[in-house]
Amino acid sequence: MFEVQKIDHIGIRVRDKDRSVAFYQSLGFTMIRDIGFEQGHPVIMKNANNVVLNILGPSSEAHDENILMDVDDKRYAGYTHIALRVNSIKAAEDLFDELDYPITERMSFNGFHGIFIRDPDRNVIEFDSFEGDEPKTRQ
Numbered sequence: 001m002f003e004v005q006k007i008d009h010i011g012i013r014v015r016d017k018d019r020s021v022a023f024y025q026s027l028g029f030t031m032i033r034d035i036g037f038e039q040g041h042p043v044i045m046k047n048a049n050n051v052v053l054n055i056l057g058p059s060s061e062a063h064d065e066n067i068l069m070d071v072d073d074k075r076y077a078g079y080t081h082i083a084l085r086v087n088s089i090k091a092a093e094d095l096f097d098e099l100d101y102p103i104t105e106r107m108s109f110n111g112f113h114g115i116f117i118r119d120p121d122r123n124v125i126e127f128d129s130f131e132g133d134e135p136k137t138r139q
Contacts, residue, residue, distance in 0.1 A: 009044075009052035010082050012123055015059040017043060019120045026099055027125075029053060051084065059121070081116070081124035089113045089129040111135070 014020040017037045025031070028047045035041035042054035086092050096103060096117055104124075105116040112135045114128045128135075 009054050011042065011054040011056050012082075012119070012121075013056045013059055014119075014121050015057065016120065017055065017057055020055050020057075021045070023120050024053060024055065026095075081126050083114070083126040083128055086127045086129055089115060089127065092127045 012020075017034075021031060021043060024045055029045040029051075030047070032044040032046050034043045037043050037055070037057050040056070040058075042056050045053045045055060092115060093103065095101075096115075101117045103115050103117055107114045112128065112130045114126050116124055116126050118124060
């Protein structure tokens, strides 16, 4: 029987490889290999917990911008963000403050805490912290 076992990787299309690689390195990802970014193949990055990113490019539009989370009263179809679980929201906030990455949103409910930032191409990244294996909203 067919079954999904886990998320294998997250693909993110970017405009500027060096700028994006530096951004994700600042979040603890290391470059594994550049398979051919300029030909549309990924730069593969991974962190110490085996979260894998595929940085894809180059973007074909000079002025494209991620608007999925930004348009008031409109809900466009498409992926809106990735969510990464962290061991400490406070430590994440401290890092983002040090790196001058603005926190664009905060949420907290039922023991769940989340903050959001943007990568250089305005892709939304959510960082979550909660007690236990699953947040109370999934129990």
